[in-house]
Amino acid sequence: MKKFLRFPLYAAMAAMMTFNFSACSDDDDPDGGDTELSEKDKRYQAIADQFTKNTVIVTYTGLADQTEALVEKLKALKADKTDDNVKSVCETFLNARAWWEKSEAFLFGAASDFGIDPHIDSWPLDLDGLLDEMKNTSHITAMEAEDADVWAGVKLGPELLGFHGIEYIIFEAGSPKAVSKIKDKELTYAIAVAGDLRNKCYQLQISWAGADNVDANRVTKVVDELEWNTTVAGGENSYTQNMMLAGQVGSTYTSWTGAMQAIIDGCKTIADEVGTSKIGKPHTGEDKNYIESPYSYNSITDFYDNIISIQNAYMGGIEGQRDESKSLHNYMASVNADLDTKTIYAITSALNKIKAMKAPFVLNYTDDSCQEAMDACKALDDVLTEVKAELAK
Numbered sequence: 231m232k233k234f235l236r237f238p239l240y241a242a243m244a245a246m247m248t249f250n251f252s253a254c255s256d257d258d259d260p261d262g263g264d265t266e267l268s269e270k271d272k273r274y275q276a277i278a279d280q281f282t283k284n285t286v287i288v289t290y291t292g293l294a295d296q297t298e299a300l301v302e303k304l305k306a307l308k309a310d311k312t313d314d315n316v317k318s319v320c321e322t323f324l325n326a327r328a329w330w331e332k333s334e335a336f337l338f339g340a341a342s343d344f345g346i347d348p349h350i351d352s353w354p355l356d357l358d359g360l361l362d363e364m365k366n367t368s369h370i371t372a373m374e375a376e377d378a379d380v381w382a383g384v385k386l387g388p389e390l391l392g393f394h395g396i397e398y399i400i401f402e403a404g405s406p407k408a409v410s411k412i413k414d415k416e417l418t419y420a421i422a423v424a425g426d427l428r429n430k431c432y433q434l435q436i437s438w439a440g441a442d443n444v445d446a447n448r449v450t451k452v453v454d455e456l457e458w459n460t461t462v463a464g465g466e467n468s469y470t471q472n473m474m475l476a477g478q479v480g481s482t483y484t485s486w487t488g489a490m491q492a493i494i495d496g497c498k499t500i501a502d503e504v505g506t507s508k509i510g511k512p513h514t515g516e517d518k519n520y521i522e523s524p525y526s527y528n529s530i531t532d533f534y535d536n537i538i539s540i541q542n543a544y545m546g547g548i549e550g551q552r553d554e555s556k557s558l559h560n561y562m563a564s565v566n567a568d569l570d571t572k573t574i575y576a577i578t579s580a581l582n583k584i585k586a587m588k589a590p591f592v593l594n595y596t597d598d599s600c601q602e603a604m605d606a607c608k609a610l611d612d613v614l615t616e617v618k619a620e621l622a623k
Contacts, residue, residue: 297424331538441453
């Protein structure tokens with residue numbers, strides 16, 4: 231399955247998560263009333279608060295900041311075409327890329343509901359289609375207009391949008407491309423696509439942080455100008471509010487157990503995808519072209535950062551804003567210390583095995599180190615299944 235077909239899978243997964251958790255815990259109030267929370271649910275509530283604020287929102291804010299900077303760096307490059315400016319663009323691109331990959335453990339919610347994941351991160355790039363776009367003078371003219379970001383988001387398909395088209399323009403064989411090889415019309419395309427990428431990342435930030443907690447210019451762009459939805463089912467709740475209202479009327483989470491299991495399901499999904507698809511499809515020969523970030527040689531870093539997203543979700547926040555006392559790790563250690571130890575080991579093992587893969591992946595996807603990383607991802611997925619079951623006890 232190509233990456234841009236992944237959205238229906240997440241939508242289906244989200245539907246199952248939000249409607250099938252009512253029987254998960256005897257401690258939850260099935261009527262969504264004002265019943266006093268159990269001690270377990272109070273701990274789950276604290277974990278959710280830490281998760282939304284210090285894993286999700288901070289990650290999407292970093293992503294929005296870096297994609298915004300990417301647009302400006304690309305404009306500066308077009309105005310002053312130097313190799314130093316290409317290098318600066320590439321650095322900002324990789325910073326944005328890291329924030330995105332570190333968000334993939336929580337693609338449930340806005341990223342899947344609004345189709346943002348396949349819109350900004352589909353691969354392989356339709357290179358023939360991109361080259362055709364460079365020959366289409368009317369499209370180039372449209373991408374030079376003030377609303378080029380909007381035009382690109384509507385007129386270009388997912389296989390020409392997002393990170394990887396920009397990556398092709400600015401990278402070559404893992405290094406910043408020589409400025410002499412970058413045409414002005416290619417930068418016109420890159421700026422338009424980067425603008426659409428930025429807008430979608432604004433939407434992610436607003437959807438979780440809430441419009442009142444995001445820079446007014448970003449809200450104006452997304453809500454007023456583009457008229458995109460940023461709330462759960464078009465209602466009043468942000469995605470953070472939706473999770474923090476778990477077990478109450480109006481939330482898609484019918485219990486606090488369900489909210490915790492949704493976090494674990496997000497982790498399981500990306501652990502499986504890294505192992506079976508991102509690494510597995512090229513390595514097994516199922517699809518040798520299914521290689522993420524092939525022009526920047528950033529594939530292995532992408533995979534590693536995906537596991538970091540699991541680590542952040544489980545351990546209670548991103549590095550520097552982590553509070554393990556309000557984490558799934560801390561809760562699991564208190565109810566099943568052996569399982570917590572297994573989980574931490576599985577996360578660490580996956581990180582180490584991915585880091586040990588022979589680089590670059592695009593040139594070494596048949597190497598035996600790929601299978602070792604795949605096995606570690608499978609082991610992580612399996613132990614997370616145990617964690618999910620434990621949360622319901």
